[in-house]
Amino acid sequence: MPSEWIYIGIFSLIALALPAAAILMAGVLGPKKPNPIKNSTYECGIETTGETWVQFRPQYYIFGLLFLIFDVETVFLFPWAVGYRVLPLFAVIEGIVFILILLGGLLYAWRVGALSWQ
Amino acid sequence: MTFWQDPYAAAVEWLRNLLIGWGLTVEAAQLILYLAGGIVLAGGSLALVIFLIWAERKIIGRVQDRLGPNRVGPWGIFQTFADILKIFTKEYITPNGVDRVPYNLAPVLAVAAVIMIWAVVPFTVTLYGADLSVGLIYVMAVGAIGEMGIVMAGWGSNNKFALLGAFRAVAQMVSYEIPMVIALLIPVMMAGSLSLGAITASQAVWNILIAPLAALIFFITSVAEVGRAPFDLVEAESELVAGFNIEYSGLKFGFFFVGDFLHAFTIAMLFTVFFLGGWRGPFVDQVPILGAVYFFIKTSLVYLVNILMRAALPRFRIDQMMDFNWKYLTPLSLSVLVVTALADKLTLGLSAWVRIPVFLGLNGLLFLAASVMVNRRAINRPRAEVVSRPRPLARPETAVQPETNGGVS
Amino acid sequence: MSTAQILFLIFSAVVVAAAVMVVLSRRIMRAALWLVLALFGVALIFALLDASFFAVVQVLVYVGAIATLLIFAIMLTRGVMDDSKAQLNRGWPFALLVCLGLFGGLVYILSQWNRFNSAAPALPQDAYDLTLFGLALTSPDGYLVAFEAASVLLLAAMVGAIYLALEKRGN
Numbered sequence: 254m255p256s257e258w259i260y261i262g263i264f265s266l267i268a269l270a271l272p273a274a275a276i277l278m279a280g281v282l283g284p285k286k287p288n289p290i291k292n293s294t295y296e297c298g299i300e301t302t303g304e305t306w307v308q309f310r311p312q313y314y315i316f317g318l319l320f321l322i323f324d325v326e327t328v329f330l331f332p333w334a335v336g337y338r339v340l341p342l343f344a345v346i347e348g349i350v351f352i353l354i355l356l357g358g359l360l361y362a363w364r365v366g367a368l369s370w371q
Numbered sequence: 372m373t374f375w376q377d378p379y380a381a382a383v384e385w386l387r388n389l390l391i392g393w394g395l396t397v398e399a400a401q402l403i404l405y406l407a408g409g410i411v412l413a414g415g416s417l418a419l420v421i422f423l424i425w426a427e428r429k430i431i432g433r434v435q436d437r438l439g440p441n442r443v444g445p446w447g448i449f450q451t452f453a454d455i456l457k458i459f460t461k462e463y464i465t466p467n468g469v470d471r472v473p474y475n476l477a478p479v480l481a482v483a484a485v486i487m488i489w490a491v492v493p494f495t496v497t498l499y500g501a502d503l504s505v506g507l508i509y510v511m512a513v514g515a516i517g518e519m520g521i522v523m524a525g526w527g528s529n530n531k532f533a534l535l536g537a538f539r540a541v542a543q544m545v546s547y548e549i550p551m552v553i554a555l556l557i558p559v560m561m562a563g564s565l566s567l568g569a570i571t572a573s574q575a576v577w578n579i580l581i582a583p584l585a586a587l588i589f590f591i592t593s594v595a596e597v598g599r600a601p602f603d604l605v606e607a608e609s610e611l612v613a614g615f616n617i618e619y620s621g622l623k624f625g626f627f628f629v630g631d632f633l634h635a636f637t638i639a640m641l642f643t644v645f646f647l648g649g650w651r652g653p654f655v656d657q658v659p660i661l662g663a664v665y666f667f668i669k670t671s672l673v674y675l676v677n678i679l680m681r682a683a684l685p686r687f688r689i690d691q692m693m694d695f696n697w698k699y700l701t702p703l704s705l706s707v708l709v710v711t712a713l714a715d716k717l718t719l720g721l722s723a724w725v726r727i728p729v730f731l732g733l734n735g736l737l738f739l740a741a742s743v744m745v746n747r748r749a750i751n752r753p754r755a756e757v758v759s760r761p762r763p764l765a766r767p768e769t770a771v772q773p774e775t776n777g778g779v780s
Numbered sequence: 781m782s783t784a785q786i787l788f789l790i791f792s793a794v795v796v797a798a799a800v801m802v803v804l805s806r807r808i809m810r811a812a813l814w815l816v817l818a819l820f821g822v823a824l825i826f827a828l829l830d831a832s833f834f835a836v837v838q839v840l841v842y843v844g845a846i847a848t849l850l851i852f853a854i855m856l857t858r859g860v861m862d863d864s865k866a867q868l869n870r871g872w873p874f875a876l877l878v879c880l881g882l883f884g885g886l887v888y889i890l891s892q893w894n895r896f897n898s899a900a901p902a903l904p905q906d907a908y909d910l911t912l913f914g915l916a917l918t919s920p921d922g923y924l925v926a927f928e929a930a931s932v933l934l935l936a937a938m939v940g941a942i943y944l945a946l947e948k949r950g951n
Contacts, residue, residue, distance in 0.1 A: 256401070256501075257501040257502065257503045257504070257832075258501075258503075258827045258828075258830075258832070258835075259402075259405065260405045260408075260409070260490065260500060260501040261487075261490050261491075261500075261501055261503065261509075261827075262827075263402075263405050263406055263409050264405075264409040264412070264413065264487065264490040264500055264501075265483070265487055265490075267406075267409045267410055267413045268413050268482075268483040268486035268487050268490075269479060269480075269483045271413055271414065271417060271482075271486070272417075272478065272479045272482040272483060272626055272629075273479045275622060275626075276475075276478065276479065276622050276623060276626065278459070279458070279459045279460075279461070279463070279621055279622035280463055282459050282460050283459070283460055283461050283462045283463060283621055284460075284462045285462065285463075286462065287464070287465075291464055292464065292465065292466050292467050293466065293467060294466050294467065294468065294529060294530050294618070295466070295530060295532075295617055295618060309538065309852070309855035309856060311856060311945050313538060313542055313852040313855060313856075314849070314852045314853055314856055314945055315941070315942060315945045315946075316542055316545070316546055316693070316852075317542075317545065317845075317848055317849040317852040317853075318849060318937075318938070318941045318942075318945070319549075319697075319938065320545040320546060320548065320549060320845055320848070320849075321841075321845040321846060321848075321849050322934050322937055322938045322941075323549045323552075323553075323701075324548070324549070324552075324840065324841055324844065324845040325841060325845075325934060326931070326934055327549075327552045327553065327556070328837050328840070328841060329917070329927065329930055329931075330553075330556055331508065331556070331559065331565065331833075331910070332833075332910050332911075332913040332914035332917055333914045333917060333918060334556045334559040334560045334914070335559060335563055335564060335565060335910040335911055335913075335914050336563070336910070336911045336912075336913070336914025336915050336917075336918070337559075337560040337563065337712065337715075337914070338560075338563040338911075339563070339911060339915065340914065340915065340918060342716050342717075344915075344918035344919065345712055345713070345716050347918045347924060347927065347928065348712065348918065349709050349712060349713065350928065350931075351927065351928060351930075351931040352705055352708065352709055353709070354928075354931040354932060354934075354935050355705075355931060355934060355935060355938075356702065356705050357935065358934070358935040358938040358939065359697075359701060359702065359705075361938070361939060361942070362697075362938065362942050363697070363698060365942060365946060366946075367942045367945070367946060368693070368694070368697040368698060369690070369693075369694070370689055370690040370693040370694070371690070470807075470810070473813060503832065504832055504908070504910075505832045505833050505835075505836045505910075508833070508836040508837060508840055509836045511836075511840050511844070512836045512837075512839035512840040512843070512844065513839075514844070515839055515840060515843045515844030515845075515848075516839070516843065518844065518848060519813075519816055519843065519847070522813075522848075522851055523813065526809050526813075538852070538855065541848060541851075545844070545845070545848055548844075563911065564910075565910065
């Protein structure tokens with residue numbers, strides 16, 4: 254394990270521990286007087302109706318999927334961009350073809366209206 | 372390298388020698404240094420939030436022709452300390468039916484995910500946490516952990532509004548991540564590395580001059596990623612119930628905002644690293660510690676623009692926000708990437724005095740073309756007519772007449 | 781045991797425990813959160829192996845994108861809060877058989893390998909140099925076809941997904 258990752262690991266633990274410690278400390282300092290009204294779910298002062306889990310529209314799913322596809326695309330493009338300085342013009346054009354194919358996909362999504370939030 | 376040129380490196384060296392002098396092995400000394408450095412950096416970032424909250428309230432106050440905090444201490448500078456004392460003594464209200472582990476983990480993750488970015492930011496040549504070879508993707512990946520924090524807050528709270536707010540927030544964050552990553556490919560291309568240190572070091576010419584459009588896209592998308600005005604529709608404190616943090620109280624609620632303020636400053640730091648040359652500036656080769664000064668001056672300027680934008684712009688609607696991302700920023704960022712990649716390869720042998728005007732001109736042309744296309748779409752787009760429903764009670768002839776017989780019928 | 785081995789045992793214990801919890805959780809959303817932990821644990825193991833690029837990409841793609849997509853998909857289902865139904869359906873003995881078969885196969889393959897006690901070979905300095913990765917991806921002697929095919933595959937995935945999701949919206 255290289256030293257950078259050891260540092261990141263230690264730092265992440267500290268980054269988690271500091272807020273957690275502060276929250277615990279505030280929990281000790283603060284008063285604790287729960288009552289049923291106070292602990293009820295907030296709904297602008299009225300009783301909540303129905304289940305918490307409302308069914309969402311497929312729209313979120315479409316955007317999630319588009320995000321996933323572009324995310325994977327950028328993963329392929331990162332090594333290409335890192336090597337850009339030493340790549341020949343031919344290889345750069347390959348990368349551009351890669352981008353243009355996906356741009357075509359984006360345009361298709363746009364045309365069929367998948368990008369419009371309703 | 373004397374103490375005055377780089378006090379940080381000198382101090383680290385002194386501490387390391389001291390620890391080894393006490394009979395520790397080199398590895399153990401390194402581990403203790405990591406621990407100490409980590410605590411100082413993470414603690415420092417949290418302490419900075421105290422100042423940031425004051426500065427932001429003061430600046431926004433001045434923009435809105437108010438004084439801002441002005442009672443506690445000179446210029447109200449101790450206002451935040453008073454707020455901290457207050458929030459630490461507040462009760463935690465845990466509503467019925469929450470899923471305890473995600474509910475309590477969420478505020479911690481929201482802050483930790485921001486602090487973790489600081490681990491890879493280079494403040495000077497020698498002053499940084501870790502020069503990770505994949506620093507840029509690390510920054511993006513840490514953002515994903517923050518998203519999980521928001522999902523946990525929404526799911527754990529057992530509240531419809533929290534859940535809706537969380538999912539809107541996540542949809543916004545993931546959408547804006549696309550143009551952001553694509554815009555960041557340009558600094559990576561110029562540096563030939565994903566390490567933030569190498570990206571800074573490679574900017575003999577600041578990246579903002581090579582790809583001003585990419586810089587603009589990164590600036591906008593990073594603000595959207597934080598969810599600040601004008602992209603704060605997931606919170607919209609003044610209009611909706613608070614969004615994913617609705618069921619939180621006391622310091623747990625406060626930490627979402629600590630994460631927000633710190634994130635706003637952190638994206639200014641990242642902008643400085645990627646596009647404004649980080650610690651680079653005159654005489655930095657002789658006196659490395661000057662780099663930290665340049666770094667914080669540049670960061671503060673970007674942060675100031677950020678605050679002024681928050682003060683000046685109204686909030687987006689969710690469909691406008693999604694349209695802006697998917698139909699404007701994403702195609703634009705892909706075009707900038709393609710154009711910059713081609714232009715840089717084709718003008719490779721030329722001097723910087725020729726190349727930079729070429730880059731600037733191409734970016735200007737692209738921006739112009741995008742603006743023309745957007746304007747044409749905006750003119751041609753059919754607009755739904757917005758009228759309110761007829762309200763019978765509001766008209767005099769339908770108003771309820773007072774009973775003449777005293778209400779007895 | 782070296783520190784790296786102890787860390788590996790801890791990380792893999794986290795991954796296995798989280799994976800088991802994915803199956804055992806009665807609430808589907810909790811199962812998704814456990815899955816996130818399992819995927820994150822895999823990233824930790826990549827980091828342990830010095831595969832920095834794969835570690836961060838694992839978090840970026842799996843925790844950032846796939847888990848988000850999964851959670852959005854869960855939100856499409858009805859009755860997620862309902863944890864009164866049975867966790868098993870009638871096909872469970874068959875699934876168990878397949879799982880045991882796969883596990884047995886993996887154990888068999890691993891038992892054929894006899895270098896558990898030898899030290900890992902030292903990797904060359906540039907083993908994780910992304911420049912070489914980029915060159916290999918775009919070189920005609922390397923993975924050029926695979927690189928462009930990936931783009932077409934992503935395009936096909938996008939078109940297919942949009943087609944399916946928009947069909948649903950029409951109903």
